[in-house]
Structure formats: C-alpha cells, structure tokens
Amino acid sequence: MPRTAALFIGHGSPMNTLELNGYTGAWRAFGATLPRPWAILAISAHWYFGATAVTAMARPRTIHDFYGFPQELFAFDYPAPGDPDLAGEIVETIKPEWVGLDQDQWDLDHGTWSVLAHLYPAANIPVVQLSLNATRAFDYHIDLGRRLASLRDKGIMILASGNIVHNLRSLRWNEPDLGFDWARRFDDAVSEQLVREPADILRLTAHPDFAAAVPTPDHFLPILYLAGLASEQKSALEPVVRGHSMGSISMACYGLDAKIELRKDPTCAARLPAGVSPEQSNM
Template identity: 55%
Template structure:
C-alpha cells in the first residue's frame, strides 16, 4: 500500500558564520530541534543557499556532491569538515516541471554543497542520511522573480521534499563589530523586527521589505536576503503564514532569525 508523504514545511535558516557547523549554541540547537520535529523524514532536501549566487537558475545533479569550503580564516577542523550526503539528481526534472516555463539549468560537476547548506544540515540531519540538491540564486533577476519561484517550488513539499532556504535577513559584513557579541544594532533591530511582523502576518508582501528605510544597511547586497523570498513565496502561495524561531544577532549586523511555515 502506497502512503501519501506528509507535507514538508517551508523553511528559512539564518545561518551566520561557517563555524556554526561545529558549534553547540542557541541557534544550532534550534536547527537540530527543527529536524527532530519534521512530520516525517523527507525523501530529499532542495537547498537554496546565499552562497551559490550566480547569473543563472540551476540545480545540482551530481550523485555525490562535494563539500565546498567557501571561506578562509577559520580553524583547520572546519576546513576539513565533510558532509557526505548523497545527491538528489532526480530533483532536477521535478524542479524544471513545477517552475515551467522558467528555464533551470543542470549543474553536473561545478558546484556541490556550500557552507550555507552543510553548516545547517550538519545539525538538522547530522547523519547526512537525506539526499541533497542545491538550487542557485540567480543574481541577474529581480526580487519578484525569486518570490514567484518559491511559490511554484512549493508543490514539491507535497511529495516529501524539504525546501530549505539559507541566508540572513540582516547581513552587513562591513558593519560587523565583534564587541557587540550577540546583540544587534538599532537599525538591525528595526529591519529584523519589521520583517518578523510582516512575515508572520503577510508573507505575500515580503518583497516590500526592500522598501524599508533601513534596507540599505540591512541588505547592502541581495545574496543573503533573496533566499528568504523563496520561503515567503512558498508560504504565501499555499495560504500559510510563517513562524519565527532561532532569533538573535551576531556581531551587531547579522540577524540569526529563522522562519518556518506555521504548524
């Protein structure tokens, strides 16, 4: 007897620094709790990471994606970290079908899993026993494009695919101040608080966040913000709202707030 998979939630993770892959802290414990609370183990993960920010929409199709260490200045242990999840090449055709007529390229060997994906999945699925594919964030497209793509990708959630977007709502590395620890600047709080109020009530208006007076400081470049629009699009397209979890800040100018579709 074939059973219908449970619908997977729409998820956005504020991933912060790569070192979170190795840390036991307030955020990584929330990521682990997310994995434990899923309705059932997904058949695959489709990750939308801020760190695959290119001029096209593409999905990985390799059977064994490599662990990409796309950073420097961190401990050797992190540079040697491996997340050996299998790939999910079958997702390429499914993604192409649900987002039609948008073109989606296939990446057979140039990418893999970057730290926006594996630093989070190391806690959500620590045994690396769920296949993973990545979807690129197209740097050449406007915000509406990414929101709309999320709306259409949401159909995959009903077939057991966890679509996990990874970035940061507030991400300004030029303004990082280690002395601020886990507190946020005034402008970071204003933007993050506005985002929380909007996303938990009207995710369909997520693109309007870029019109906020503090958006220039909170989102100086779009790469870490755009993954949020995929999760907002998934929720809005399904008539859902989002719940915030794993809230906080890193070094004043990075928001660690994460979201999932309301239960």
Template identity: 50%
Template sequence: MPAVRIACRASAGPAGRCCQRTISQVRDQIEPRASAAPAVAAPAVAGNVAALSLPAAGKLGPAAGMPAYYPIHDFYGFPPELFEVQYPAPGLPEMAAEVSDVVHPTWVGADVDSWGIDHGTWSVLVHAFPDASIPVVQLSINADKPLDYHLELGAKLAPLRNRGVLVVASGNVVHNLRGMDWKLADEGYDWARRFDEDARARMLTDPTGFATLDAHPDYGRAVPTPDHFIPALYLAGLAGATDAPGTEILVDGYAYGSLSMTAYTLGLSCPATPAGSGAPRPPADLPPDGSNI
C-alpha cells in the same frame, strides 16, 4: 511538508552549538513526515528527505548525474576544522528534473559537474542529517533578477511540499560584514533592528510584501549584497502560495551589531531554543569584513 528558513553561522563555538540544537529540533519534527527535502540557498534530496538550496546563478546543482556532492569551503577566517568538514550527500536527478518542470516556463537548468554544495547548504545539513544520507538538490540564485522574480519562483515550488519535499532556505535577512563590531556579540544596531522587525512583520502577516523591502530606508545597510537576503524570498513565496501558511519564528536575535539571526518555519512548530548561547568571540586579529560569516 513544512518549509524552513535558517539563519546560521558556520561556527564551532556557542553560536554553532545553538544552531545545531535548533536544527536538531527541526529534524526531530520533520523526520516522521519527510520523504524528500529541498533547500533554498542550498537544496538537498534524500531517500525520505530532500533539500533544495541556492548556490550560484540560475542552475540546479550536480544532482543530475553525480553520485555525491563535494563540499565547497567558500569562506575564510574560520578555524581549520571547518575546512575539513566533508558532506558527501547524494544527488537525485529525478528531483532536479521535477524542479525544472514545476517552475516552467521559468527556465532552470541542471549543472551536472561544475559545482558542489557550498557552505550555505552543508553547514546546515551537517547538523540536521549528519550522515549525509539525504539526497540534495541545490538551486542557485540569480542575483541579477529583481526580488519579485525570486518570490514568484519560490511560490512555484509549493507543489513539491505536497509531494513530501522539505524546502530549506539559509542566510541572514540582515548581513553587513563591514558594519560588524566584535564588542556587540549579541546586539543589533538600531537600523538592523528596524529592518529585521519590518521584515518579520511582513513574513508573518503579508509574506508577498517581503519583495518590497528594497524600498525600506535601511535596505542599503541591511542588504549591501543580496546573497544572504534572497533565499528568504523563497520562503515568503511559499507562504504566499499557501492557504493557511502558519509561518512562525523559529529563533531570533542579533550578532555583532549588523547581523540578524531570525529564522522561520512554515507549517512546522518547534520547541523554543534554550537561551544563553551567544555569538562566539572571534580571533583578536581578525577584521570584521575578513570573516565571511
């Protein structure tokens, strides 16, 4: 099964529609082959697709025992419609247990009742599988761990792909809310471009080198907090564990100066996304760092 790294904003505007088209292309490519799909940064598993993702720190989400996830609307500054989105995807206890086994001796435990699926998961899956019929296993990220830890944990997930599991990682390689400039809707600062281009070169040619990006001179501005960056390490780990990785760029671009939208596929080719769908214009009175994009 392929693996996918998605950079997508929870938006009802043009960028959201562009994201929806891109994810739909991924869905169209994988549905004939899928039997389960995990998402990193937000996992999920279904009757014939499972997604494994990363929410909060070091535990699997409520797949073990909950009949369905409840969506967590962990953001602010967006239209009311987004707070009304429901995505009651079922869990899959067997997949939760399998993830724990496959990453041993690294410990990954099950959180059976304290966390649903956050927007890192449902904002992607609601476009790919809108009927919420795909079981989801969400894997949290422990931001206290070094980058190598996440790279190695991602590599340990590789056997799941051989068993028909789709791994999805969501986030942004460059994600600096305080640096956003609403006037730069589809542009990137020089430092954002430098960092994203270096990250891209490593992902495509030396994926295990992705874990050394914290030494990049622009890392501090590109990654002021690690939550959006870390999931990419799981795709890099998977690519490094694959003999012929076939990592490709799914979509790229920048938004508001300090966000990169580069997305990748592993073992999957998709048609090009149509151009002309830029970032949406925000409310005039919304401060950049108050958007939680």
C-alpha cells in the same frame, strides 16, 4: 502524505558548523522534531551567480567556500547523496523558466551544510541545491518560491539559508549576541510582514533601514522563496528563532507548517576567528 515543512535558517558564521550554542542547539531540535523528509531542496545565499541552476550529481562534494578559518572547518565533510531525478523534476516544476542541470561545478556550499550538520547530522537524506540567479529582480525569486510549492506535497523539505540582516562592513566580531538598533528595527519589520502578509514582503525595500540591513541581495534572497511558498499556499510563516549576532547579522529563522515553538534571543552564535576579516571571509 502530510505537507513537508519548509524552513529559512539564519546561518551566520561558518563556525556554527563546529559549535553547539543557542542557535545550533535550536537547529538540532528542529531536525529531531520535524518528520523526516525523503529529500531536501536547499537554497543557499552562497550560490549566487548569473543563472538559475540545480545540482544534479549523485555524490555532491562539500565545498569549503570561505577564507581564513581553522583547518578543522576545511576538513569538515557532509557526504549527503544527491538526487539527479529530483533535480530533473525541479527543472520541470519551474518551467517555462530555464533551469540548468549542474553535474560537475558547484555541489554543496557552507550555507547548506553548516545548517544540515545540525539538522540532519547523519547526512543520509538526499540533497540538491538551487542557485540564486543574480541577474533577476526580487519578484522573480518570490515567483520561483511559488512554483516550488508543490514539491512539499511529495515529501521534499525546502530549506532556505541566508540572513535577513547581513552587513559585514558593520560587523562587531567580538560581540556575538549584539544587535544594532537599526538591525533590530528591520528584523522586526520583516517578522511582522512574514507573519501577517508574506506576499507583500517587497514593500520592505522602502524601509528606512533596508540599505543598511541588505547592502547586497544574496543573503536576503532566500527568505523570498519562503515568502513565495507561503503566499502560494495561503499560509503565514512562523518565527522559530529570533536573535542577532555581532551587531549586523540577524540569526532569525522561520518555518512553514513546522509547528516549532519560538526560541527568542539564544546566546553565543559563533564568531569569526581572530584575525579573519569579515569582508574576506565569505561569511
């Protein structure tokens, strides 16, 4: 069986779920181009809490974990099946690190379903989600990425969803295609590192723009899993989308064994609705 592709998607605003724009059009093209996986392991910035856990329910709910958005978004449903057996396999794969089996608490959040709505809109591929352990250092997450690498030889797509640059305090919501200079500098440095030597991505914590680009770890952590995958399998990550939104959000996407042509500076990433405070949106 050929090795299944892995992806990191810069997901941006939850409104991307409902819009067809330069970014969501690219995500749709990925789903149409890549061989269909038999299951998906999603790693979302929005399941960030004090433990490592994996969803283990047969029918995960669609969680609407945000505030102030239109009713149409709260009504959106992504009814993909879960896979309790795969959840158990992930627990075994990550040992001796402890991983909890979540059978009734979290389900699928918008970091996962806002992307899958375009990648696989039929929602007929089993999806399990792995949490980001907020108590652990950056290198722990890279190591988990390495441990998960063998799943790709079994038809499982690893889908990480976050934003390499994610600063809601600096966001300029009415400029969907803007990238501040500091955001572009850090994004460029990350891209160079991921293409050249992903195992050393943590050297960028010393970058002069790191504090502005990554004021909180949650949206940065998912890319560390792809860096771990790439370093374990001695591969380089491929940039497949480069672009920015609202000044302080990177919409960059990366693939591993994806063989997708780069799309640079797509336009019109979804914004926040008027009157929604970025810091209260859980974007």
